[in-house]
Amino acid sequence: MSPHNVTNEQLVQFALGELSCEKAGEIEAHIRQCEPCRQAVGRLRSLLDCADSMSAVPEDEHIVESANRKVLLAARTENKDQSRYRVQSSVAHFGRLIMGNRMAKLAAAAVVALAVILGLSLFTGDGTGKVYARMVDQLHRAHTLTYSMVTMTGVESMPTVRMDIAYRNTGHFRVATADGYITVLEATETGAKGISLVPPTKSYVVFEMANVPDDPAKDPWATVERLRALPARADKVLGPKEIDGRTLDGFQVHEDDATTTVWIDPKTSQLVRAELQFAGTPGMDVILSDFQFDAVLEDSFFSLQPPEEYTPVQVTADASEVGERDFIEFLRLWTNWTADASFPPTIGGPDIAKIAVQMAREGKFVGPYAPAYGADRQPQIMYRGLVFISRLPGGTWRYAGQNVPFGDPAVPIFWYQPQGSATWRVIYADLHVSEAKPENLPK
């Protein structure tokens, strides 16, 4: 293009305005007499002008808004594959909350709840198998069982939670943290009643759950027995290791997303320590230790009486007036809370708490609380809704809201027979209610 002392590169630099004044002057002088170079610069300038005109794009806030909204929705629905991240960041979330904002008290309670729930995951799974069958009787001869459960959070800023757990085969359960959060449960004929103490606010919550199914596999004794029997099904045997001055044999089993390691004293065959790691929550390990059988535990240890200076949390004060409206509010809240506006997968029994946690891990909720509800109202509404259910006698209600989204006035999701009533009340997916005779109930 320029077969003389001006290079093509220099013409580009000239058109881009990158040259020094002196050099630019030289080029300018050159192109005045050189037609090919003048044309080349003309083309370069047209090119750059065209690029300039392309840099102006119309602002379309509408497209941006819609794109933002869509991508956030897509991100939420993708959460199924993100459970690892989810739980990790939930843990970090607790950590941040605890580090001292006004939610600290609430968060401290939440940490306890989280730890207990992780502990609860021990109580799932079936307790069948020969070892279990042989040993469980023997174990049941023990009258009490105590152990400590330490939950590592895997987050630097968040404290490790240690809980002391006690069972007595009179149907008592107690879990206590070092800083005084205590929950005591007492088995009743059909379920359990209990009390939770919240030290920072010197308050307590009394609760009662009816119709709790008796599931032997979830018996705490069975859980400990499963741990004791683990060596028989271990897929990895760890060499002897000294822990707290005792030489112990280790056995490890990988199941689903959990790795369980138990340490057994070879002399006494006693379970000394169990370590649980969950693939979904890296860094969050649970360690069970200090197992004791038949320690003497006084009645007062399982007392359902609150300490004198404690006051009841308001939520229980009018629990007796809980009615259908509260249950509908609970359902409405839930559909506001879920990303797909669906009703809860189940409503019966304490399982719902666990299911809620699982759903949270899978990212099925739109936020920590349903929009427009918040930390103050949501627990109350949930509590009252569940109290309503727990008070309905078995066989007088049916729930069919699993996987049903809010909205269709023709889809029944729940029906029950109020006490003393000849007809049933049917709640539909748009949360309107109608009466139905027993023979007209949904199938």
Added chain:
Amino acid sequence: MQPGLGLEMFLLPGSTTVSDQSFENLVNEHGGQVVRTAARVLRDASLAHDVHQEVFLAIWRRWHRYDGQVNWTAYLYRATVRKALEMARRRIVCRVPAGALKETPRGVTTNGPDAALQTDELQQRLAAAVARLPRREAEAFVLSRLERVETAEIARIMGCAESTVRVYLHRAVARLARELHEYLDQ
């Protein structure tokens, strides 16, 4: 009996976390930037919208790996330009039959009755030619000439020296001028 607890279960925060919130903030804060950058490269609002979705979803899928030290403006420039160029290349392959560009009438003037139409045509050709450039040259050209980003910042975004950015840019301009030769003659 199961040790199901009472009320405190529901004090457990649900699914959305601080990190989710910050992802939402990121999208809301930078969504416009991503759409506009993609629109400059692609000259098509609905394709720009698609780039936005792909860029942010890719970030979301790796969200747990980001450590809070990310310069999101720079990161999003790079990701968006790459994704948009990739889409522009695909579009050339998929939609424009080979030779189609050469068969259309040539010549661009800036003051004829069809000036706007011709400017638009030249823009289309330039956009297509940019997509055919070697990747790094295309990125440098887009960031410098369409996004009007300073060379020092482009160097940071592309992870190379400023002098390298200039080399890419010069090559890109020279190559584009050569390729669009007949449409640029006044």
